[in-house]
Amino acid sequence: MAPKVLVSDALSPAAVQIFKDNGIEVDFRPELGKDKDALAAAIGAYDGLAIRSATKVTEKLLESATNLKVVARAGIGVDNVDIPAASKKGVIVMNTPFGNMITTAEHAIAMMFAVARQLPEASASTHAGKWEKSKFMGVELTNKVLGVIGAGNIGGIVCDRANGLKMKVIAYDPFLSQERADKIGVTKVELDELLAKADFITLHVPLTDKTRNILSAENIAKTKKGVRIINCARGGLVDEAALAEALKSGHVAGAALDVFEVEPAKDSPVFGLPNVVCTPHLGASTSEAQENVALQVAEQMSAYLNSGEVTNALNMPSVTAEEAKIMGPWVKLAENLGSFIGQVTDEVIETVNITFNGYASELNTKALEAAVIAGIMQASNPDVNMVSAPVIAKERGMKISKTTEDATGSFDGYIKLDIQTVEKYRTIAGTVFSDGKPRFIQIKGITIDAEVxxxxxxxxxxxxxxxxxxxxxxxxxxxxxxxxxxxxxxxxxxxxxxxxxxxxxxxxxxxxxxxxxxxxxxxxxxxxxx
CATH class of the missing domain: 3.30.70.260 (ACT domain)
Structure with a gap:
């Protein structure tokens, strides 16, 4: 019997056709995404559920999803999916994290132009029948210093576009290697140097404990007088109250915000201030981006339902069902080892060597390697998963190697990480005891026995x-x-x-x-x- 997929939000006809071309029986019923009772009544018949943002995949809905194997979100955000509940039900949750990168980067560039030339206010003035030519004096982008906070996928595209505009691009990103910086044409700097030198600052980092209010009142005070700030990444990266005060004082010449601390944004301290451009979270809102993520979600779901191939999964390693029972504790150990390194290391990690000893070397080391790298990178980017982490690490110039060896020492098997930054070398090892719980057994070459x-x-x-x-x-x-x-x-x-x-x-x-x-x-x- 052919797998059945329900599309409960608006996806393009081309995406629906991909399901059909892959032998998937598909029902296109976008009205169900807004009717939770009707969706709950229908979901039991389907193996897969393709959604955008309207459909809410709750624990209650999953109770009715007796045959559901995969939920896939056309887009990066999965706030509308209860991932822990899906995991308990054995339902894979996928997203499409790379489909809207260009669109979001272009929006940041557009917002930079808009705030540089005060385009929204000039347009409103002209529509009102005024001709205030002398009122709207802008600045050129050519030869200005653009400070990019976060030079990952989207930030890297912004750097490329800014180089084309003949801007001088500097970037702050703890995971940016020199090799990657040279490739995208930027100068690596520390945050304080970026704040002091940049004429424009654009943010492209996730919202974490480390990045929350990265542009705080204290850091805004360190910026060059007349700086212009653009945020198309996440609300909460910029202290909006502090930004408003800096705009009123004239220290900040302008700001362009697509995201806000509270959304929908009904009342922000920056609303109504001159030369502040605001848009309602439009970063991914182009027809091309919406089409790209729809096509990707159809391809990913079809591959999984037909062959078991897992791509961009948020809640499981890329292993077979047979491997999963054995691999589970070891995957968790690998992730925890990486997470330890990520949390104690502030410098750019240049190389990672993973040693799989004894029993660990007989497992799916590719999945364990992905879990290690995901653990390292989740310390600064919680959106990273086992599928995307190796790709992002490679793009940022992190060199990853692995070694397998026969069992040595007191354990049947263990995993050991050796990492190198420009200045430091770190090592940690761990194993899984008979109770199935991970343990740290060595840190910095010192033998320990630490329950995680x-x-x-x-x-x-x-x-x-x-x-x-x-x-x-x-x-x-x-x-x-x-x-x-x-x-x-x-x-x-x-x-x-x-x-x-x-x-x-x-x-x-x-x-x-x-x-x-x-x-x-x-x-x-x-x-x-x-």
Missing amino acids: GEHMLYTTNTDTPGILGKLGSMLGEHGENIANFTLGREKAGGEAIAVTLLDTPLKASTADALKETKLFRQVRPLVFNV
């Missing part, structure tokens, strides 16, 4: 009496409850490390207090997906 949990604290210090007692007492004084504690040292008087499993996230005030003691070289709160 959601909230952890990693500290390093010189091995001297009293430090560990101080660590424990300070955690207690700040109300931090220790669930488990592991320590190790290089040698007496040498480097020592401690890995502490906590019941709750480490408070920022606790981390600050530990740092202020000057007893610890590193104080790193860690969060793991367990």
Whole structure:
């Protein structure tokens, strides 16, 4: 029997035809996306569900989806899909993360032109029958310095277009290698240098704890007077209240925002200010982008339903059903090892070598490698998954190698990471115990046995009496409850490390207090997906 797919949102006829050409039985019923009861009544008959943003794939809907194997979103955002609930049901969730890159980059360029020449205000004035030629004095883009925060897929396209406009492009991106920077024609800089030099600043990073309010009041104050700011990435990257004050004072000459802290944006501090261009999250809104993601979603779903091929999955590794039962704990270990490296490393990672020892070498090492790289990159970009991470890592010049070897030492098998930045070398190893739980067994060459949990604290210090007692007492004084504690040292008087499993996230005030003691070289709160 041919697989059946329901299209519950508006997809192009060409996408529907792709399903048919691949032998998929398809029902095109876009009205169901807005009628949750009717969708719940119909969904039980389908193997696949193709959606855009109108359809809400909730836990309740999934209860009715007795045959559903895959949900695929034509676009990158999957806020309308309950991914944990889908995972529990064994339903794969896919998206199409690369279909709207050009469209979003072009919108950023368009917004830059608009704010440089005050086009919306000049247009409104002229429509009103005024002829205020002297009022709208703009600036040229040629020879201006464009500061790009985030030089990944979309940011890289913006850099390319800006070079064509004869701008001087500088970029801040912790994962940008020199090789990649040379390829896209930009000068790598640190954030403070970008803020000080840029005539225009455009943002192209995801919203994470590290990037939230990256243009805060403090950082906006570091910018060149007369700077113009463009944000077509994510709301929350720019402190809108601080931006409004900088616009009123004249420190910022103009701003162009396609995204806002709260959407739909009904009342932003920047609304009504002169030379502020605002659009309602139109970054992906072109007919070409909408067509591209629709065609991609049809191709991906057809490949999975016909052959089991998995592309751009957000909630599973690229492994067969037979492998999944065995691979699960090892995939989680690989992701956690990568996540540790990503969270403790601030510099650009140039090389990653992954050693699969013993039993681990007999598994699907390609999937384990993808899990490692995803773990590393998710520290700065939570949207990365096992499929997209290797592609993005390669684009950014990260060199990845792997080694397989027979079992050595005390374990039947383990995974070890060795990473190199410009200045530092780091290593970590882990294994899966018989209880199916990942363990860290070595950090920086120091043997340990650390259970991996959601909230952890990693500290390093010189091995001297009293430090560990101080660590424990300070955690207690700040109300931090220790669930488990592991320590190790290089040698007496040498480097020592401690890995502490906590019941709750480490408070920022606790981390600050530990740092202020000057007893610890590193104080790193860690969060793991367990």
